[in-house]
Amino acid sequence: MKAQIINEPERTGDSDFAESASRTAICGEREKRSFAGSASRAAVYGEQLTVRSADPTRISQGRFDTEGSPPAPRPPSTAASELKMRAARVVTGARAAIAFAFFALLFAPSIAQAEHFAIQLTVSSAADKQMSFSDTCSPQRPQGFKPRPEFHVKAGEEIVLQYFLSSNFPHDAIKNVTIRYYIVPEAKAGQDAVPSRDGAIIQGHFVMDFKPETGKVGLRERLKIEKKGTYLVRVESENSATDHEHFSAIDLVVE
Amino acid sequence: MHPARLSFIAIALAFAFLPAIARANHFTITLDVSDGTHKQTGKTESEPPKAGEIVVRPVMETKAGAKCTAKFKLTCASKELLKDVLVHFYVVKIGKPGQNPPPLEPKDVVIETAQTMDFAEGTTTSAELEFTPDRAGIYLVRIETQGTAEAKGHEHYAAIDLVVK
Numbered sequence: 117m118k119a120q121i122i123n124e125p126e127r128t129g130d131s132d133f134a135e136s137a138s139r140t141a142i143c144g145e146r147e148k149r150s151f152a153g154s155a156s157r158a159a160v161y162g163e164q165l166t167v168r169s170a171d172p173t174r175i176s177q178g179r180f181d182t183e184g185s186p187p188a189p190r191p192p193s194t195a196a197s198e199l200k201m202r203a204a205r206v207v208t209g210a211r212a213a214i215a216f217a218f219f220a221l222l223f224a225p226s227i228a229q230a231e232h233f234a235i236q237l238t239v240s241s242a243a244d245k246q247m248s249f250s251d252t253c254s255p256q257r258p259q260g261f262k263p264r265p266e267f268h269v270k271a272g273e274e275i276v277l278q279y280f281l282s283s284n285f286p287h288d289a290i291k292n293v294t295i296r297y298y299i300v301p302e303a304k305a306g307q308d309a310v311p312s313r314d315g316a317i318i319q320g321h322f323v324m325d326f327k328p329e330t331g332k333v334g335l336r337e338r339l340k341i342e343k344k345g346t347y348l349v350r351v352e353s354e355n356s357a358t359d360h361e362h363f364s365a366i367d368l369v370v371e
Numbered sequence: 372m373h374p375a376r377l378s379f380i381a382i383a384l385a386f387a388f389l390p391a392i393a394r395a396n397h398f399t400i401t402l403d404v405s406d407g408t409h410k411q412t413g414k415t416e417s418e419p420p421k422a423g424e425i426v427v428r429p430v431m432e433t434k435a436g437a438k439c440t441a442k443f444k445l446t447c448a449s450k451e452l453l454k455d456v457l458v459h460f461y462v463v464k465i466g467k468p469g470q471n472p473p474p475l476e477p478k479d480v481v482i483e484t485a486q487t488m489d490f491a492e493g494t495t496t497s498a499e500l501e502f503t504p505d506r507a508g509i510y511l512v513r514i515e516t517q518g519t520a521e522a523k524g525h526e527h528y529a530a531i532d533l534v535v536k
Contacts, residue, residue: 289489318438320500327489330455337482339503 232285233326237351237364238278241269246366253352254360259308266305266367271344277318279351279364282332289327294354296321297335302348305367311348317341341370397449398490402514402529403442406433413529418515428469428511430532435507441482443514443529444497447490457517458486462502465511468532472513481510504535 235250246267251260269275281295298319300311313319322333341347347370352363402413411431420426433439445458463472464479475483482502488494504510515528 318501318503320498322484322486322496322498324486324496325488325494327487331487333484333486335482335484335500336477336480337502338480340505 232283232290232356232358233281233353233362234284235279235281235351235362235364237349237366238276239267239349239366239368240276240278241273244268248364248366250362250364252360253363258310260363260365264306264365264367266369267349268369268371269341271370272340272342274338274340275368276336276338277349278334278336280332280334281351281353281362282330283326284329285326286328289325289331290356291325292323293326293356294321294323295333295351296354297349297351299339299341299347299349299368302346302367305346305369310350317347341368344370346370395448396527397447397453397519397523398516398527399446399448400514400527400529401442401444402512402531404431404439404512404531404533405442406431406437406439409433411531413512413514413531415527415529417525417527419525428530428532430468430534432534432536433504435535436503436505437535438501438503439533440499440501441512442497442499444495445514445516446495447492449490449523450492451522453490453519453522455518456488456490458488458496458514459517460484460498460500460514462504462510462512462533464504464506465509465532468509468534470509470511472511504533507535509534 233250235248237248239246244267246265248265251262253260277297277299279297283290296319298313298316300313300316300319302311318337318339320335324333325331347368348365349368350363350365353361356362396415396417398415400413400415404411404413409431411429413429416426441460441462443460447453461475461483462481463475463483464481465473473479481504482500484498484500486496488496510533511530512533513528513530516526520526
């Protein structure tokens with residue numbers, strides 16, 4: 117499909133759009149990589165914790181040396197020093213368990229919530245642009261987990277809203293998904309509450325099926341905002357038949 | 372009637388109706404544009420147009436800076452699965468009413484969307500999109516399919532001319 121558009125010599129706008137779509141795919145990959153990176157970092161942290169917890173005992177007792185090497189001779193110890201060493205072992209073990217539990221809890225939501233959509237949201241002016249990627253939201257946490265990037269423009273300046281949303285769910289088509297976007301005034305940048313869409317400057321939605329891994333939708337729109345203030349720019353999925361939805365958002369400050 | 376003559380008539384009839392069968396619409400498209408006070412609807416057309424057909428685009432008038440809403444719904448009527456169809460929608464400034472779709476220069480495009488989907492019979496997609504043409508002039512509002520011409524020989528679209536004063 118992309119090739120067809122690109123091959124049409126006259127449709128420069130199309131080819132730009134299609135080119136951006138391929139960039140989205142790349143960004144999706146980047147997101148996957150960073151997600152994989154987080155998981156591997158968790159494993160690394162786990163390893164380091166294991167090593168840290170093992171090291172002191174290995175040094176103090178010489179019991180956990182690798183098999184085959186002769187056990188180090190135990191230094192002569194009194195009952196008090198034996199007790200101290202046991203206490204140190206218990207404390208170190210408990211610390212390792214707490215740290216492991218902490219990291220397990222930290223990474224569990226991202227592992228349990230499979231990513232279904234990769235999103236690349238861009239707001240740009242003639243001079244600058246800001247991008248945001250996919251985040252997940254649930255009824256308990258509608259504002260997601262990532263901090264929102266901020267973008268500043270002047271009142272009345274032309275801006276371009278652009279987003280690409282593609283399915284990276286490999287197993288099945290996701291049917292009748294609503295993809296909604298809007299720009300709505302908000303009280304302050306970074307606020308947790310998602311404002312009502314009633315006062316939206318601009319909004320719209322698509323209802324469509326996403327085929328596995330290749331289904332996608334993109335939009336580019338030129339607009340001007342005359343009134344100064346802070347606005348939430350947000351694109352989000354609805355009815356994607358999971359316990360969470362995906363979105364991407366930017367705080368737009370009109371000065 | 373002689374059997375040879377009968378078979379000749381049957382073949383002639385088949386040839387007569389073949390283009391109509393071949394040019395059956397694989398998609399039904401409705402396109403509505405409104406600005407709160409005016410409304411216009413575009414219906415399914417095919418490209419290239421049927422022989423001898425002159426397509427006249429419906430026209431809607433609005434004011435510069437008025438918030439307009441475009442709604443489209445596209446339903447597949449093809450018995451076969453149509454894979455990787457691009458549903459392309461745009462609003463672009465043109466020189467005069469009825470002009471062919473121009474190259475989509477970013478500076479002239481108010482809004483452009485693209486969706487990639489597989490369409491089985493009865494599959495639909497729809498959208499409701501707000502846009503604001505801020506300069507006076509003529510704009511083409513068009514929803515079209517891309518990627519079915521190779522298999523079916525033509526594409527489908529619906530279009531409206533928006534006159535912004």
